[in-house]
Amino acid sequence: SQKIEQNSEALNIQEGKTATLTCNYTNYSPAYLQWYRQDPGRGPVFLLLIRENEKEKRKERLKVTFDTTLKQSLFHITASQPADSATYLCALDPSYNQGGKLIFGQGTELSVKP
Amino acid sequence: GAVVSQHPSRVICKSGTSVKIECRSLDFQATTMFWYRQFPKQSLMLMATSNEGSKATYEQGVEKDKFLINHASLTLSTLTVTSAHPEDSSFYICSASRPGFSNQPQHFGDGTRLSIL
Numbered sequence: 001s002q003k004i005e006q007n008s009e010a011l012n013i014q015e016g017k018t019a020t021l022t023c024n025y026t027n028y029s030p031a032y033l034q035w036y037r038q039d040p041g042r043g044p045v046f047l048l049l050i051r052e053n054e055k056e057k058r059k060e061r062l063k064v065t066f067d068t069t070l071k072q073s074l075f076h077i078t079a080s081q082p083a084d085s086a087t088y089l090c091a092l093d094p095s096y097n098q099g100g101k102l103i104f105g106q107g108t109e110l111s112v113k114p
Numbered sequence: 115g116a117v118v119s120q121h122p123s124r125v126i127c128k129s130g131t132s133v134k135i136e137c138r139s140l141d142f143q144a145t146t147m148f149w150y151r152q153f154p155k156q157s158l159m160l161m162a163t164s165n166e167g168s169k170a171t172y173e174q175g176v177e178k179d180k181f182l183i184n185h186a187s188l189t190l191s192t193l194t195v196t197s198a199h200p201e202d203s204s205f206y207i208c209s210a211s212r213p214g215f216s217n218q219p220q221h222f223g224d225g226t227r228l229s230i231l
Contacts, residue, residue, distance in 0.1 A: 034219060043120070043207045043222030044158070089157065100211050101148055102220060106157040 002027040006090060006105040013080055014113055021075040021108045023090030028103075030092035033066055033073045038087045038107065047088075048075075080112045117141055118210050120223025127198065128231055134194045135226045137164075137208030143188035144210035148220065149181075152205040164191040164208075198230045 003026045013019050023033070032051045036044035050057045050066040050073065057064045063076040077084050087109045091102040119138045127133060137147055145166045150158040162183055163171040170183035180202075182194040191210075195202055205227055209220040 036222075041205075041225070041227070043118075043209075043224045044220075046219035046221070049219055100146060100218065100220065101160055101163055102158075102209075103160065104157045 002094065002103075004028070004090065004092065004103060004105040006088075007108040008106070010109040010111060012111045012113065015081060017080055019077040019080050019084070019110055019112070021088050021090075021110070023073040023075065023105055025071050025092060028071075028092060028094055029068075030094070032093065033064075034091045034102065035062075035064055035073075035075050036089045036091060036104075038089055044089055077110075080110075082112045082114050085110055085112050116224070118208065118221045118223045120208055120226055122226060123224060124227045124229075126229045126231065129199050130197055131230075132194055132196045133198055133228060134192055135206055135208075135228075137191045137193070137210070137223055139189045139210045139221075142210075142212045144191075145188060145213070147185060147191040147208055147210045149183065149191075149193050150207045150209070152207060152225075158207060161193075164193075166191075195228065198228070200230045203228055203230045 005024050007022050034049045035047045038044040048064045050064045061078045065074045087107040089104050089107045091104045094103050117140050121136045125133050147164040149161045152158045160173050161176045164183045164185040166185045172178045185191040205225050207225040209222045211218040211220050
């Protein structure tokens, strides 16, 4: 069956450390993968998109990798801050670049302690 | 600022009531919008794809007669939960992407918290 799985446990780290979140998928061949941030009671906010031919993408303190062999994406936040505390969702388009609809992982709740 | 607006943000109503939720794209025309539902501590589950000027496409297991979708203009899609019951209580979120390539990121509304008593 098709699945997208993220770290099921909440991630607690100390301010200043690097947070690493994992997204694994099964029986999909996505053309790209996206990462979103969701705060309680709010809609998701887009962070980064990485295409299948890209190994790594960076934006300020954020870095995403995409390994199509392992079927895995890693999301890193360097020099983490308490304001980074939120739930992070990975998502992919199951229809290979058609239509734009997204299937989401269950999310990883990140808590950054001062 | 927000590019997708959703209204209302919260609804509390009695069982059997029909509830309409609006989703507007504010600064671009969206021929396609998406409706998701999210239960507490769970991920977003895609309910349907809203297509401007044509019928919505529903995901497997989503009752189209229960969740009516209308996309009458390029900036507005509505979701009506008909004869809502307590099990329909959830967080409903819409999204849209700017026209262009299909791998554009989705812009999400801030959701509607629906509580059926």
